Amino acid sequence: MAERGAHLTAASGHDDRPSIFEVVAQDSLMSTVRPALQHVIKVLAESNPGRYGFLWRWFDEAYVLLDLLLQQHYLSRRSASFSENFYGLKRVALSRGGDGKPLRSLVTTGLPQGHHYASLCLLVLVPYLRAKLEKLVSRLREEDDYSIHPPSSSWKRFYRAFLAAYPFANLAWEGWFLGQQLCYLLGKARQHSPLLRMASVQLVRLTAEDVRGLEEGARDTNMAAQPSCSLTDRVRTAAKTALGGLAFSLSTGLSVGVFFLQFLEWWYSSENQETIKALTALPVPPPPVHLDLGTDPPLLPTLKALCPLCRRVRANDTALATSGFVFCYRCAYTYVKAHQRCPVTGYPTELQHLVKLYTPDN
Known part of the structure; x- marks a missing residue:
């Protein structure tokens, strides 16, 4: 056989x-x-x-x-x-x-x-x-x-x-x-x-x-x-x-x-990343600035409960995994689908980077 x-x-x-x-x-x-x-x-x-x-x-x-x-x-x-x-x-x-x-x-x-x-x-x-x-x-x-x-x-x-x-x-x-x-x-x-x-x-x-x-x-x-x-x-x-x-x-x-x-x-494996974090304990960097210098950068709202895009109280809170900023789901979905980047930082972003947030009220 x-x-x-x-x-x-x-x-x-x-x-x-x-x-x-x-x-x-x-x-x-x-x-x-x-x-x-x-x-x-x-x-x-x-x-x-x-x-x-x-x-x-x-x-x-x-x-x-x-x-x-x-x-x-x-x-x-x-x-x-x-x-x-x-x-x-x-x-x-x-x-x-x-x-x-x-x-x-x-x-x-x-x-x-x-x-x-x-x-x-x-x-x-x-x-x-x-x-x-x-x-x-x-x-x-x-x-x-x-x-x-x-x-x-x-x-x-x-x-x-x-x-x-x-x-x-x-x-x-x-x-x-x-x-x-x-x-x-x-x-x-x-x-x-x-x-x-x-x-x-x-x-x-x-x-x-x-x-x-x-x-x-x-x-x-x-x-x-x-x-x-x-x-x-x-x-x-x-x-x-x-x-x-x-x-x-x-x-x-x-x-x-x-x-x-x-x-x-190997470099991005979880074991190697834990070793790198243990060896390099650097301070947290400041929030990134908008990278599109050709247009006026959208300023973040004063109230943290507002969406940076529509300037209204967020509905269906959704964060971008690439930057950490939180938006309304429809606002983030529409913008990322059209521009493939974060509205605030300009980092390359795709639709799978949208993360649903669940608050105690939900």
Whole structure:
């Protein structure tokens, strides 16, 4: 039985077919890079909201542009995504005919144009749309819990129907991927992911010919940069070198970010924070001032029972976890949803940072 399990998790008799551990590991690599980069942007935005706050508000769009540049570079140069190339894999196009056999080619020749753009769209757009959908579901659940929309609103019925159907749709999506991985593990499928199947490509290991082709391509690039070449060739080579260097810098930074994520998890762990607090007993800093110098800062009301936004007695007291100031729930929700920051301090804030306060009167 153990021998049978070892046989299933190996290359299944094909020298160029990666094992299930390799394909799952390369899938999980990009899922760890995004949180690491997001945490770095969050730290920068909290340290200087005026300069880096826009990066936090537009993180999804900035990340998808960087991901597009990175994946385009590796698909055109290595016939693989960043994570696939990291594990020594490449993509091979499958024939459009009924047999669906792989079209054997060197990594330097690249994928056919149709397979290339299909792979690029699925690699970049699917994670972006999925992240946007999860944020939308989270926001709708908060609105439904706090009854932001009137009970008679037709949108509220649509929201509840959508929220009720989303867990089943998500379960079907995850089950689709799990079923494809099981078929790949048992040797019944060429791809471990439905996205690879939709792009009509298959993952295989890099061969010795591929490695030699990459080395020869690097030598040809260096020779093309010699002064004997024409000005057009040198400009084209310089542009390709610049883009390749930028993509290489991004890939190196992402590789280091995987390690940096583990360091951040340890640094912000509860045990380490307790040690830091015990070693550094600093006095409490003064309250932060408003960081938006272009407009008049909203002065805090004299009475502590008033909301800083509407200047009325607070209703449904809600505090912002990022700054500690207390507002009415509707005031804080509307402002944070529109500006993604604290109204008083300017610290980057999201809707999940709203904390309901319960007084003895409640």
